[in-house]
Amino acid sequence: MTMITSVFKRCEKKYLIDATQRRTIEAAARQFMSPDDYGRTLVTSVYLDTPDRSIIARSLEKPVYKEKLRIRVYGREDGTALIFLCQHGLVAARAFYGDMLLAIPAFFELKKKYKGIVYKRRVRMSLMGAWALAHGASYEAAMTTYPLACVKGSDPLTHHLTIDVQIAHEIEAALGRYDGLEPSAAILCWRVAWAPQNEAAEPRITFDDELCYVDLAAGDPVTHPILEPATSVMELKTSTSLPHWITDALSSLHVYPQSFSKYGVAACMSAARHEERKAAHA
Template structure:
């Protein structure tokens, strides 16, 4: 069993980059960082909002404080189940409304499982009806984060869901989240008290099932309930999915000053051996870099909507997540490659694309040039300003 993090506080900056820029960053950081235990995975998020999408509309106005509510699943099958279960029928949390009954929550979770069966069957070249729950289970738990809260077979254990709130105040991001089974998440969002949802559909791992009802987790649940009740009526608004590669800072590198990545010359074929941290991890949680590609959105407010791209095929969204200042070697490579932060949020951009107020690469419009650098054309008040990165 691997414990999952439930609370985060850090600065997160996004960079919209092309393939050549991404390759340059990966080469530059590989001495001090490495692809972490999560590696490459498919991530699906489902954002909750009001019918007129007041939460995201406020967010893109860039207020001093903003918040978002989202559910997240790891792995192709788990993401398919999450979206299908919450989209199996109307689901609205509203004042005076009744939560889903046990039968309704389980029926929705079963619909999610069936959708995952079909997705796994198509991916594997099987007939969907021949895909058993065990096959779906194995795919769902192929992502390490799914395995953290899921062991063995069974519907409720097969698709763990992380439900959390993301807050941003004065540039600092705060995240608090819970791990629930899929039917428990459905019931909790619809209005069933958290403790009852956990008791009815507990996590498979007994240690995590007990931890889910700890005072700390109950406090997070109260915060989520208060946030949901601030935005009534509330329901599924937008699905976002992407492929993510996550890099972690090696623990040994975090102790270095400005020396940056080491020259591998003189090391053996397996590279330097980093001593583990006290918690047994080889990675320092103070710095993470993620690369997201195949970024797509699903408008949950439209009937028969399909997944649509948010960024161009050769683009990635790089996100640097840091609890403190960037190490000098990272600053140096960003400066050398002329890579600058971009104003970009996945839900915000998807919202604008769905509303027809933006196009892929517009808002800031990004074109990937043959050299792999970014040409950025600023719209709005700065429509006359043209910045060419790496040209001149």
């Protein structure tokens, strides 16, 4: 059983690779690593931002410190529910899904980057609880009012460790730094995560493909592709140096790390589409 981790501190390097390069890297990885228990999974992440998208605008300037706030779910049905909730609001979502929203586990995440090191904090709660937290409820109130159905019947606060409360308060502080936060964009991708075959926790490799986005801020229901279908985003995640087999494989393929933000690209594509529409109506 894959354990759920709430706190991460590591270096994350991203690479854009084609299908042939991916197969070569996967072949090299099989000697030391295996896909985790979840297999190929649809990951849906909704990024919170101000109406003028000031958070991602600042992030794209590559400052020494930057942060992002998002709600993430796993699986096709849960991703559909999250996007429906963002597009239609809580009243409509409750009318359509009912108590199913309490059975959908969601991660509310604060992802920070300082001098190249990624610090990620996340708390696990029901989708309705995450929505409430994003809209001004305290963590304690969200957990009490909308407890995750799998632990219903127990005290929703005592079910979580003290560290979860500490992380939640850090997320609350980040939410309070911005005015008018709203669901800005949903980023979808199919992910396969690889982990070491031995007891080591690192490195981890993720392969994301079929990247696309839904422009929630613009009220656009269409799903737009971010990359070509054959292109994958590979991320290497570790707090130590990379093993030689990885660096050798990358060197032989002439694959190099590059700056790439899924939400950042989506925001830029959204802005370009907006300018195209303005020009068409000028």
